[in-house]
Amino acid sequence: MALTQMQIIQSLGEAMSWFEREITWGVPPTELRHLIGRIGELYAALITNGQMASEVNQQGYDVVSADGERVSVKTTAMMGASGHIAFNPNTLQFVDRVIVLKVNTEEMQIETLLNEETDKAKTFxxxxxxxxxKLIISLSRLLNTNKLKKDVSTVNTVHKAPYTIKELENGTIEVYKGANHITPAKPILREVAEQLNLSILNSNGNPFNTRQLGSLIIRTLKAK
Incomplete structure (x- = not known):
């Protein structure tokens, strides 16, 4: 039975909540591969206005878009640039589009690393x-390609020696020490929050993600 778009949205929200809860409990993403894969497939079905493939382990693809494209969905939670995404060359002939997603465990959001027709995806x-x-795409290539595509303006900048904290127009929080971009940002933000006597927990007792904590720090420093 096909899921409605509302059911896909609800399922995606529940899967993301479950994933965030497991991460908060200290479960490494490497032990949540099935859940990560499900999140990616639901998200791909949502953005293509499509449906999950009708059969389990459908040959080569996971989602069928509203336009009838057969979509292979690969999802990772790796935060660095190392690693790769693997594809079976024998089943790519059954695929019309390739979507590669990343679940950002700091922001708890889904990022699109690649969304191309199969012939274009093969060039990667x-x-x-x-x-x-197997055929593989290195994460470093996808991340560098996406970085080149982005020209995102800075909307807020604050200083808390020795750090500079920036908020970009897409909500991303960046931390610099001098000219050096520090990643991940969250440990530094927690350090700054402690200096400002700010809680790192939200009203539900869960840790703020990077964007939430960064925004709180920026607002606090701007108010001083």
Missing amino acids: MRESSGNSG
């Missing part, structure tokens, strides 16, 4: 150096 792929016969 190379053969694995092992004997697996």
